[in-house]
Structure formats: structure tokens, C-alpha cells
Amino acid sequence: MSPHRSLRDAGEFGFIETIRRDFGGTARQPGELGIGDDAALVRCRGRSVLSTDMLVEGTHFSLDYFRPAELGFRALSANLSDLAAMGAAPVAYLVAIAAPPGCPVDFLHALYRGMSEAASPAGMRLVGGDTVRGERLTLSITVVGETGAGKPVLRTGAKPGDLVVVTGEPGWSRLGLSLLSNGRPAKPSGWRREAVRRHLVPVARWREGIAAAGSGAVTAMIDVSDGVLPDLGHLVEQGGIGARLDTASFPISKPFRSAASALGEDPLAAFLSGGEDYELLMAVSPKKMDAFRVAMTPFPCGVRAIGTITDSPGVFVRMPDGRTVPGEAMPPGFRHFGSG
């Protein structure tokens, strides 16, 4: 394959054949079918779990600092994170892509490689897609999971008294974006490396999601794609409930603080409103907290209780100075169409 071949040179079918060969994966089970027919055939145990996302160059990412493999990795992780938030097991994915005819095949190949690198450890195979011409690079991924014998965890279900629990350290992605917007560091180390990594190649918490759902302790779950505060807002949208968070319990490490300080970011704002971390945010029944902790022991990202579900609407945050601030007074998360 010449390094300078474009999509136009390769042709639609030639390109698809390359992708099928290199990333198409093989059937897990008899009767399954991947790329090459009108549709793919997949066996899902229990219910099928489905989610789709679209990323547009300029809106969702900039090729100034995303390498194509990173872009693919991150896009697939974002979708995998949606399966994680249901406690579903990953099965397969489909990729629809629009690209300019002059787009180098190598660039697109790296993009698919990145997706494959995020998907393979989760046992997901690329089973289908579409490749079309478009002026702007646009990527739409659909992921398929299965509930198996387990029970999926929904966004609704949190009860007053439940603990609000988060995996890892949300906010790193925001710090990474802040760092990268001033140009990509050549050989980042320390907090810079962590921030860059967490923004460019975040790892979805699919193992943690399955374990959390399997513990039977989690009453509601969502992934942190918009930010801790906006996503917590989704968990308490129904049933007249709310939440109270305590900043003293936030998992904000020393490197996180150093990063925020060096970048002129408020660490609390980064944690609460950063978004795109693909951590998991859950409500956990306090009576089953022990079972939950045991289930989460294998995972180095850690889990932390950062607050409690309350019996009246609204999210409130107890600040370091002792004041309690309504969530709306905190910095807003990223809103796709708003001006804010």
C-alpha cells in the first residue's frame, strides 16, 4: 500500500476490503457474519444494547492535535463507555464515515486502527459500516452490547440515601484539552503526560461497569460525558430527588491539582464540569456498599463516594469554605448548540 494513496485512488470497495482484512475480525460464534453482506449477524445473549454517536471535525475534535489513531481510540471509547454505563458486555461495532476523496488511506487506516485498539481488549469486533464522500471528516460509531443473564442498570432508579460514587478522577480530560489548546507538548511527562493521555486516549470503564452492575448494589448509572454535575443532573431528573456533594470527598489527587494550577484551571470546576472523561457515575445503595467495594476491588482506577442522593430536587455542592452552593451556580458543562 503506497503511503500517499488517497481514498479516491483506492476506491470505496478497495478501501472497505483493506479495512475488512485488517480490522474486520472474525465471527465469535457460528452463524455470526461480519463485513461484506447487506447486514451483519450477531448473537446477543439476553437483550441487545445499542448506542450511536457522531463526531464532526471542527465541532468535536481538531486534527491539529489529534493523531488519527488517537481520534479513533477516543471515539470508540466514548461509545464503549455508553455500554459500560448500562453494565452491558461489549459485542460488536459498526462505523459509518464521511471523508474527502483526497483523504489519505493511511490516515483512515490509522483511524480504524485506533478504534480497533480500543475495541479489541473489550472483545468487540468491527462487523459493518459505510464509507462515503464528504467535505468534512465525520465519524458515526454504533456499538452493540448484550445484557447476558445480568440486569442492566439504568439512569433512573436512584433513591434518597444512596451514595453518589464516581470512578477514577473526572476532570483530567478537561485539563488535557486546556494543555493541548496551547499546542501539543513534544514529550510530555508527569501530569502533562497524564492529562494528554486522558484527553486523547481515554480508556472506557467497561470492566468496572459490568462489575458494578453485577454487584447488585448500583441503583442508577451514567457515564461522565457531559461532566459530573450535568450527568448527575440526569440521574436525579425523575422521582423528585436531588443530590448533595461534598468537595472534601472529591478524588482530586496531587498531580491533578498541580495540573490545574499550572493551567490556570479551577480544579473543582474541572472535576465537576469537565466532561468527556468516560468515568462512571453511580448511585449505590448504602446497605450494599460492602458488596460494591468488594466487586470494585480489582480495578486500579478506584471508586469514591462524593455525596448522597437526597429526597428533594436540585444538586447542591458543599464548598471547601463550608458554604453550600446550588449546582446551577457552578460552571456549565459543554452544550452542543447553546452559546454558553
Added chain:
Amino acid sequence: MSPHRSLRDAGEFGFIETIRRDFGGTARQPGELGIGDDAALVRCRGRSVLSTDMLVEGTHFSLDYFRPAELGFRALSANLSDLAAMGAAPVAYLVAIAAPPGCPVDFLHALYRGMSEAASPAGMRLVGGDTVRGERLTLSITVVGETGAGKPVLRTGAKPGDLVVVTGEPGWSRLGLSLLSNGRPAKPSGWRREAVRRHLVPVARWREGIAAAGSGAVTAMIDVSDGVLPDLGHLVEQGGIGARLDTASFPISKPFRSAASALGEDPLAAFLSGGEDYELLMAVSPKKMDAFRVAMTPFPCGVRAIGTITDSPGVFVRMPDGRTVPGEAMPPGFRHFGSG
């Protein structure tokens, strides 16, 4: 809802809520879940059947003559047609869309209405999606079907001696495009109405696909999206087989001939290379032709044997003058990235 509200005014969540309310559908079965969580939950009997497509304004459609509801209808039909070509039963769909922030909500609402109008008769529900900002209207639909207890029909499987059978009259869509490219007629009647309808709001042959697969007579199937010749090429790609078509048996009606003549199109070329008709092209075992005919009786589109699968590679067409011409000598189908 004000008629002049834009996506920017409505906001991402406001728009999604409108779509969920109007087109989100309800769960068919206990344990299913539609729009509103991290992922959708769907019960598929047998294997899950999955296909995804992407349409980009300017590449795949022009808003000069497509009304938004028609665009939605056609896009969904194209995907439904992929399920039809497997003999799968439709279950659900997901829609990822990129639109400019200034895009009127009414326009997008009509687009979703069109999708719903194509999907509802097939029992499909909108269960999820994504709405993002992008300069060009871009639509990515993923459809989910189920094999049930039946056996899906693949592209591979045709055997020498099988009859090549097609539903309906492929080529109308091409004639419609030809008509519309000179401006949309105000109140089309006769062949003009048929041509416009078949290009703008084609109905996918999902009922026919299920019946054909259920007859046990169909050894291979594909939908006519690229054109009869290119898609027949896919059916004979493997196993060293080919096909021989006879133009004398083509289902070319008098209105089709009138349309082609008035539009300066060759009716044979329109039939063989038109594409985007979403008819079904099959190989049918001659021994089971009776069972096949019985299974297809309920469908007014009709089925027609137009040729035979042969035991050597290549597709050949017997012309009205008695000459036999290789398929490659016929006009090429639409190629996404090529210059041809």
C-alpha cells in the same frame, strides 16, 4: 413550537425531547428501553441483524428537490432494504445527525417524521441516536433486525442453474433522478408521478424479503442499491460462478419505456445500472420455484426471472438484437469515490 425556531434556539436536549415524544415509540416488550438512557435495550429473537448507512448533503442528496420528510423516508427505506436483503424482520433504528445550529427545528422534525413513516409500517421504533452540530446536514441511520427462528439469506450461496430473480422494476429511481434534475414537476401524473415517487419515497421490500427467505427457495439475496448489474456482480463474486441475463425477460413496463424515452434515457441502461431502487435481487433454486412463486403471490410488486446463474465467472447480457454483451461493457453504476 414556533415554526422558525432553530436547533440553536431549541438546544440539544430540547430537540431530543421533542423527537423522543413524537417519534420515540414505546417498548414492544418488557425490558426494552428507548431514547433517554446511555444506550437502548432491545430484545431480538434469534440473531441480531445490523446495518448502518451515512448520507451527506451534496454527496447523496440535494435539498433542491428533496423535501425533508421525503429525505427521511428514503434514508430509512435504504436501511430497511438492507434488512430485507437478509430476510430479517425489522426491530428498531437509531439516528445520528449533524446539522447547522441555524437549521430550523421544523425541517428536522419533518426529516424524523419521514423516517418514522417508513419505519412504522415495518414495526420499527426509533430507540436512540445522537444530535450534533455540523456545517453540512449528515444523517447516519443504524437499523436493527432479528432473524427469529428463520435462516437469514446471505449474498453468497448462489449455485449454477439457479434463476436470477428481481422484485418490481429496478430503474425507476434513476428515471426519477433524471426527471428531477431538470426541476421538480409541480403536480406530476402518469409516469412522471411514478418516477418521482420511486426516487423520493421508495418503499423497501422488507415483507417480500421475509417471504422470500421463508420460502426456503432463495440461495442468495442482495438489495439493488448500486444497480442490477453491480449488485448481481456481488452475488457471483465467490465460487467461480457468473450469470447470464436475457433482456427479453426484463420487467420493463410501458410506462417505464415512456419515461425513459421522454427523458432521453436508455431503458435497459436504467434497468441494469440505475441503482437506489431498493428492489431485491435473488438467486432461486429452480427445483423450488413453485414454492417461491406461492410465497411471493401476496406482493403486488411482482417477481421476475431475468436470467440464470452460470458455472463460469462473468456476467453476460443477451441484448434485443441477439448479441451477448459482457456486463463490463454496460454503463457503470454509481461509484462513490471514482471519477467514472
